[in-house]
Amino acid sequence: MKNILRIFLIGIVSYLIVSCREEDDKVTLNNTSAGSLAVNKTSVILNEIIADQPALTFTYTNPTFNPNITFANTVEFAVQGTNFSPVASQTVSMDQKTFSLTHLQLNTILATLNIAPNVAKPIEIRLKSSLNTTTSYYSNIILVNITGYMPNPDLIYPKINVPGSYAGAAGYANWTPGSSPNLFSPEKNDKYRGFIWINTVTGTEDGKYKFAINQDWPGNKGDDGTLTGKLKADGDNIKAPAAGTYYINVNWALNTYSSVIANFGVIGDATPTGWSSDTDFVYNPSTKTYVINSIPLTSSGVFKFRANDDWAMKFQPANGDQTLTSGTGVQSYMSTEGTVTGDPGYKVSQAGNYKIELDLHNSAYYKLTVTKL
Template identity: 30%
Template structure:
């Protein structure tokens, strides 16, 4: 009986101590026990390089442990937001149990670009660490805020849109021209035109809409542009055009182009072109044609000159010069020449 009483007494004491421990844990949070960020440091600059190995480390986040008054598992979320936004639309980079986290160049560039930082331009972002305990997460604490300067990049070619009568004057859905590289203003591309049109730049977030910078004809219709001009450019004859525009030199040119396929792989050999037909729905040039193994290429306006696509670069895009080779089985093929993506032209041959 004595032993039973002793055991009962010990369980009672253990229960009381456990209850006290739980109560102590509930009230152990200190308002000054949040993490402190060690890296990066306030004002640190990060210039992201598109030519560097994108798996290389771009940034390392490290911080001190938060203090919840008793040893416990803590989740740390790294939050990033546009500077001055008070983290109203923060992005969580990761949630970890450790007090450090690294990001490679590609991932970090994608994140800061998604925040709206323009490429090749220094912008600032705020970083903080949010700590929580339990499941579901409870008792959030926030670290100090660190502001860093970041210069992101883009591998996309800069573009301008060509809204006009040919597509209902709707900038978001307008065909695009692309420049040769970032910082260049030599835009070009292929567009079906039918009457008046303008050129329009994207806004800082890449959206094409009225109110952005636009260019119209200077009124002489001699290929000169004016910024934010009310006079539209004009293609008097509906058709497929090669369009170039230099928004620095303020010039533009439209050249009608009729594309065709030619070569030993085609029924007419190298003597005659077989014209492709523009598909307005797909914005591609198409044709069904009997092909046999042999060389061929695409050319414009039935002549050797400016419009000639005969080789494919390492990225799979058509380039001028040389010959393409058809080495499939002889038969009737659906041919598609896609020039709708400026400076990134492709083709396909599909057996019918």
């Protein structure tokens, strides 16, 4: 019994000694100074023309700790008064001390915060220094009024190229990936779609095309030889069965494609022939757009754009009838792409002769312009 008691007492004493040593080994972290952030402007209007140039330049000092430790820095952006929720972030180095953000980077930040373009918005900005996932220290908050722009869809959506023997007549260059129509991926998911115009398929080499990426031939894809909508690397040229406009879909990851003819016209009770027949568009190679140079429209009716004198494929407003302003381009939507709610049409506020222009070069932003003559 005495031995058991002795062993028990020795265990207690040993535990107390180890515990004391562990307490002695613990170090208290002290934040000896806060980080700071400064910027060279209090307001800026972003400009897509100089998108890659610096718009704002920041300088900062890191917080200091005793003992000295490493941490991760980000700069946070939020609309004034939102308590940084939602927030957009930009990673910065611990050692850089100064950095610049371009017009494009800041415009992307505004888009992340769901801020409408062309309107000045007060943006709060602060430096966040994170020790781990749960512990962070913050600098002072600075305020900058930032005006964003509507980004050019040609620059922000992924695309593939459709070089071919048809392209020269369409306003591009034959068999040149860097000068050919593009198919865009509006969902940024490796699924590309868009339109090409083929003027003739009469000759053996006329009306042929294939798909390229990065505006060059390496990595190009063509038909796998079965003519069943399957692609392979460096595959065969694809020949259109007839002249006209084609709507093409490509799944780059799955190596599949489809192509359907889609010749558009305008129809509606605002047009001279009502709902009975279409007035067809003519492709203009110099502008790479589809044009009706003059058509009388009434202000009491509506009109839509349909393909192949049929209702399967239509260009319409996204939802609800839309009255157009003369000379002002608007985004138009195609019914088969799931972007249209209901069956809306377009209107004009004044009766008269109009020029109608459809710009279909980018499937992420089909553009319609109606101009009173």
